[in-house]
Amino acid sequence: MVESRLRIAWFTDISVDRPESLSTYCSRLLIPELLKHHSIEIFSDEANLVSSGEIFGARLSHYLKAYNHHREAPFDLFLYQLEDSRACRFIRGHIGLMPGVVWVHDLFCNDLGPEACHTSPWERTIKQFIDPTLEFSDRSKAPHQLWPRAFRETSLCPVVLFSSSWARNEFKRMVSNRLEAIDGTHYADVLPVPVAEAEIKKPAHGAVLQIASVSVTGIEGRSHKLLPVLRSLKEEWHLTWLVDQAEKDSAQALLNEFGIPESRVSLISPRSIDEWSKVVSKSDIALHLHTSPFGHLAPFIQSSLAAGCPVIVERSAQGEDFPENVVFRITPGVHESAELRAIMSTFQQYMADQRREYGAAGVAYVRENFRIERIATNLSNALVGAAPHVSHVMDRWQRIGQRARRVLLEEVSGLVAPKNDTVPSAYELVITPALRDLGWM
Amino acid sequence: MARILVLGVKVPFSHGGQDVLVATLVKELERRGHEADVIALPYNPLPKQNLVTQAAMWRALDLENFCGKEIDLVIATKFPSYYARHPRKSVWLVHQQRSIYELYGTQYSDIGDDPRDEALRKMLTDGDTKVLGECAYRSSISKNVADRLEAFNGLNSEVLYPPLPLGNAYRSEKSEPYILSVGRICRIKRLDMMINALAQTPGLHLKVVGVPDEPDAMEFFSNEIRKHDLNSRVEFLGRVANEELLKLYARALAVFYAPFNEDYGYVTLEAMASGKPLITACDSGGTLEFVQDGYNGFVVQPTPEAVAHVCNRLRSDARLVATVGTQARAFIDQAGIMESGWDRVIERLLSPLEGHKKRVSVGA
Numbered sequence: 001m002v003e004s005r006l007r008i009a010w011f012t013d014i015s016v017d018r019p020e021s022l023s024t025y026c027s028r029l030l031i032p033e034l035l036k037h038h039s040i041e042i043f044s045d046e047a048n049l050v051s052s053g054e055i056f057g058a059r060l061s062h063y064l065k066a067y068n069h070h071r072e073a074p075f076d077l078f079l080y081q082l083e084d085s086r087a088c089r090f091i092r093g094h095i096g097l098m099p100g101v102v103w104v105h106d107l108f109c110n111d112l113g114p115e116a117c118h119t120s121p122w123e124r125t126i127k128q129f130i131d132p133t134l135e136f137s138d139r140s141k142a143p144h145q146l147w148p149r150a151f152r153e154t155s156l157c158p159v160v161l162f163s164s165s166w167a168r169n170e171f172k173r174m175v176s177n178r179l180e181a182i183d184g185t186h187y188a189d190v191l192p193v194p195v196a197e198a199e200i201k202k203p204a205h206g207a208v209l210q211i212a213s214v215s216v217t218g219i220e221g222r223s224h225k226l227l228p229v230l231r232s233l234k235e236e237w238h239l240t241w242l243v244d245q246a247e248k249d250s251a252q253a254l255l256n257e258f259g260i261p262e263s264r265v266s267l268i269s270p271r272s273i274d275e276w277s278k279v280v281s282k283s284d285i286a287l288h289l290h291t292s293p294f295g296h297l298a299p300f301i302q303s304s305l306a307a308g309c310p311v312i313v314e315r316s317a318q319g320e321d322f323p324e325n326v327v328f329r330i331t332p333g334v335h336e337s338a339e340l341r342a343i344m345s346t347f348q349q350y351m352a353d354q355r356r357e358y359g360a361a362g363v364a365y366v367r368e369n370f371r372i373e374r375i376a377t378n379l380s381n382a383l384v385g386a387a388p389h390v391s392h393v394m395d396r397w398q399r400i401g402q403r404a405r406r407v408l409l410e411e412v413s414g415l416v417a418p419k420n421d422t423v424p425s426a427y428e429l430v431i432t433p434a435l436r437d438l439g440w441m
Numbered sequence: 442m443a444r445i446l447v448l449g450v451k452v453p454f455s456h457g458g459q460d461v462l463v464a465t466l467v468k469e470l471e472r473r474g475h476e477a478d479v480i481a482l483p484y485n486p487l488p489k490q491n492l493v494t495q496a497a498m499w500r501a502l503d504l505e506n507f508c509g510k511e512i513d514l515v516i517a518t519k520f521p522s523y524y525a526r527h528p529r530k531s532v533w534l535v536h537q538q539r540s541i542y543e544l545y546g547t548q549y550s551d552i553g554d555d556p557r558d559e560a561l562r563k564m565l566t567d568g569d570t571k572v573l574g575e576c577a578y579r580s581s582i583s584k585n586v587a588d589r590l591e592a593f594n595g596l597n598s599e600v601l602y603p604p605l606p607l608g609n610a611y612r613s614e615k616s617e618p619y620i621l622s623v624g625r626i627c628r629i630k631r632l633d634m635m636i637n638a639l640a641q642t643p644g645l646h647l648k649v650v651g652v653p654d655e656p657d658a659m660e661f662f663s664n665e666i667r668k669h670d671l672n673s674r675v676e677f678l679g680r681v682a683n684e685e686l687l688k689l690y691a692r693a694l695a696v697f698y699a700p701f702n703e704d705y706g707y708v709t710l711e712a713m714a715s716g717k718p719l720i721t722a723c724d725s726g727g728t729l730e731f732v733q734d735g736y737n738g739f740v741v742q743p744t745p746e747a748v749a750h751v752c753n754r755l756r757s758d759a760r761l762v763a764t765v766g767t768q769a770r771a772f773i774d775q776a777g778i779m780e781s782g783w784d785r786v787i788e789r790l791l792s793p794l795e796g797h798k799k800r801v802s803v804g805a
Contacts, residue, residue: 115550
């Protein structure tokens with residue numbers, strides 16, 4: 001790792017009372033490693049957890065206290081993990097309050113983010129960043145919200161990291177050319193999701209093809225393709241399907257609809273990495289069928305590869321990330337079922353030990369690319385490299401903040417009394433001394 | 442005996458828990474022989490820049506002396522009354538300006554990521570820390586409020602639950618098939634959740650006590666009612682006299698009170714004191730300090746379906762209504778928040794007078 005100790009404000013979703021989120025998973029694996037070289041304070045909006053004060057060996061605080069902590073002892077940079085979930089809304093909000101490095105887990109989001117973003121005059125703010133003499137937006141006019149997804153979240157980031165190379169490419173194609181604010185220092189790189197080394201076991205039942213699947217029950221999860229294929233297979237098979245607790249009923253409905261007997265399926269919840277690791281360690285093949293730009297395959301697919309389990313993915317979205325020699329890839333559409341059936345049938349013809357040979361390339365790939373130490377080093381290097389640029393952006397940002405304060409007080413003055421050049425206004429006589437006393441002027 | 446000013450905040454044409462708290466506190470102070478009065482400035486949070494003006498107006502007040510009468514103590518209640526200056530300032534914190542704290546980023550906050558909004562948020566957060574930090578005594582009306590103050594401003598405070606405003610007058614009578622909702626009519630109280638639940642609870646009526654204090658609130662709720670064809674089953678009663686309120690509580694099948702992250706909620710305790718099951722939500726904040734699901738009330742997911750499920754259970758099981766209601770009343774009897782709780786509250790609120798006592802007794 002680069003030897004330059006940074007003080008990092010790490011914004012992440014810390015999952016409590018629910019399956020571990022991807023953000024929490026990455027934080028859990030990486031922060032202990034990074035703490036060897038940097039100082040990290042984690043910011044979350046989980047009030048119950050925040051009261052405990054520490055997690056993953058780092059100090060934990062409520063995110064709305066970040067500016068106070070920054071004022072007391074400035075951070076070198078703010079790091080935001082961006083995921084498409086309600087739990088990450090506070091992060092999307094805070095990116096608008098303080099620029100930093102964003103690690104994008106989901107490029108596409110289901111909504112505009114928290115309420116604070118809905119009325120965001122962000123396009124104007126960006127223009128002000130480029131030209132500090134521009135006026136603030138007119139409060140009486142609703143701002144346009146037409147920017148592409150992730151434009152707002154990444155537009156003041158000197159470094160944007162992506163956990164998927166597919167997402168990085170999409171970002172470059174759709175968003176990056178609109179980012180004018182950073183004076184050409186804008187930089188996008190891929191930082192994959194890390195995975196712990198897994199113990200590689202032999203499947204328990206060699207005669208029965210053990211299939212593991214982790215997917216949502218919507219059309220993007222491809223159950224309508226998978227289940228008819230399974231029903232048509234001649235040999236013995238067993239499916240272990242990891243689903244969200246909330247989707248268990250709809251998963252069962254799909255199984256019923258396609259006539260899959262209960263004896264051949266195990267529905268398992270919660271859809272957590274711990275559960276998946278257990279499932280995949282005794283499976284012959286892992287299915288990561290997902291065809292939507294929303295959502296992600298990580299960290300499940302890395303876990304399958306690490307366990308030496310052969311993997312099938314779709315030729316779509318994040319399924320494109322993995323090289324041909326470590327995954328079997330099928331193409332969504334008319335030939336999807338036929339391709340899936342062909343791969344399954346081929347697998348059925350081999351004994352379990354031979355099936356495992358297919359996984360060897362995946363294990364090697366994971367060891368080379370997704371080791372925790374390696375990802376932590378890459379992240380550390382990216383942050384150290386980003387720090388000077390972030391510092392520059394933060395300085396300019398601070399000037400916007402100071403100006404905003406002056407403009408706010410002018411607005412306040414306008415509310416109290418209209419300007420009068422000859423007589424001191426109520427604002428000057430009553431409000432101004434109070435504002436001075438409060439340290440607001 | 443001391444001369445005390447209670448600092449209230451008045452939203453014209455609205456009446457909420459803080460108004461009740463201020464009025465009963467003054468009454469209880471006077472009952473104990475103190476000279477007490479209320480100072481209330483009108484409060485208007487719109488436009489949001491007004492929050493600065495309102496805080497500054499309180500800060501500008503000289504409350505130490507009125508017409509030659511020295512004020513021994515001021516008791517501030519909610520934002521921005523605690524911006525007032527006084528050497529002996531006691532605060533019984535009802536709540537801060539929640540839109541810059543825990544409501545920030547939710548549909549209940551109008552503070553966005555405009556740099557001017559962020560400047561406003563920072564000013565008020567710093568201001569709160571300063572002016573609440575200078576209080577001679579700090580208390581909060583619930584653990585929820587105290588926790589927020591600790592979390593966002595790093596200030597501790599003692600929890601003093603406000604005793605029930607109508608003391609020992611609450612009673613229970615035979616239940617009638619209606620759910621009672623009491624409180625200001627606004628989005629954060631989530632009355633729409635109950636209205637939508639009503640569509641799934643045939644035969645049950647809803648009686649709503651309170652007045653709207655948000656623009657378009659009534660229009661929104663009326664639309665919900667029309668949408669589900671519930672006109673004949675929902676009754677808006679406005680503000681009612683105390684005796685009428687006691688009767689409504691006494692005869693309700695259950696009381697619905699499930700705001701988002703409530704500070705305290707008199708309604709919770711009034712329902713329990715009336716021996717009625719309270720239906721609240723798992724994200725309702727202060728209500729959860731009292732309600733144990735299935736024992737002295739019901740804590741549900743904040744969805745109409747979950748509320749409807751409990752309502753239907755109660756409708757079909759009179760024994761459950763009686764058991765939970767009895768346990769709720771027993772809880773209140775043991776909790777020390779009936780009328781008798783005032784002695785402790787006033788003793789603590791007046792604690793800044795300890796070092797000032799000699800002068801006060803001479804003055805009296």
